[in-house]
Amino acid sequence: MATLVGGLVLALLLLGLGLLIRKALRGAWAVLRSLWQRLQRPHRGGVTLRALRLSRSRAYARFEGERAALLAAEVARLRVELRLARIAPAEPRFQRAKREFARRFHPDRLPPRSPDRRIRVAMFQEYWAVLRGIERDG
Known part of the structure; x- marks a missing residue:
């Protein structure tokens, strides 16, 4: 039971x-x-939530399209600059002078424990930056 x-x-x-x-x-x-x-159902002012999302997506797509167009224009400009830089011949006498400066004063041409190595490194870096600036400005 x-x-x-x-x-x-x-x-x-x-x-x-x-x-x-x-x-x-x-x-x-x-x-x-x-x-x-x-x-x-219609949400705000007769607009469904789906329609709001769709309009937001379209606005975002327009923004990204404009951004892509700006980036494409920048890439095209940089390509032209690069092409011009490759075409522009470097002045042979300047290149020869730059090479000779590097050969004579580069710190690697000194013995590793040379007492004036630090001074040579500082001088070389300073003047090399000047030479590169001259080369860039053409």
């Missing part, structure tokens, strides 16, 4: 649990359905 009562109690508990789960799922489904309907 005790097992019969225990079985009935267990069956009633399972039935109650099933009904609670069913009620919770129906409530969740109703919430999801109302959210979906809200998304489909």
Whole structure:
């Protein structure tokens, strides 16, 4: 008799649990359905949320298109500059003088523990920067 009562109690508990789960799922489904309907209805001023997202996406695409066009123009300008820099012949006498300066005064031509190595490095770097500036300005 005790097992019969225990079985009935267990069956009633399972039935109650099933009904609670069913009620919770129906409530969740109703919430999801109302959210979906809200998304489909006109939102602000007769505009749906989907239309707002679409207009935002179009504006972003226009912005990115303009940005891409500016970047393409910059690339084209830099290509022209590079082509002109490659075409412009370097003055041979200046190149020869620069090479001779490097050969005579480069710090690597000194012994590693030479006492005036630091001075030579500083001087070379300073004048090399000047020579590069002259070369760049043409």
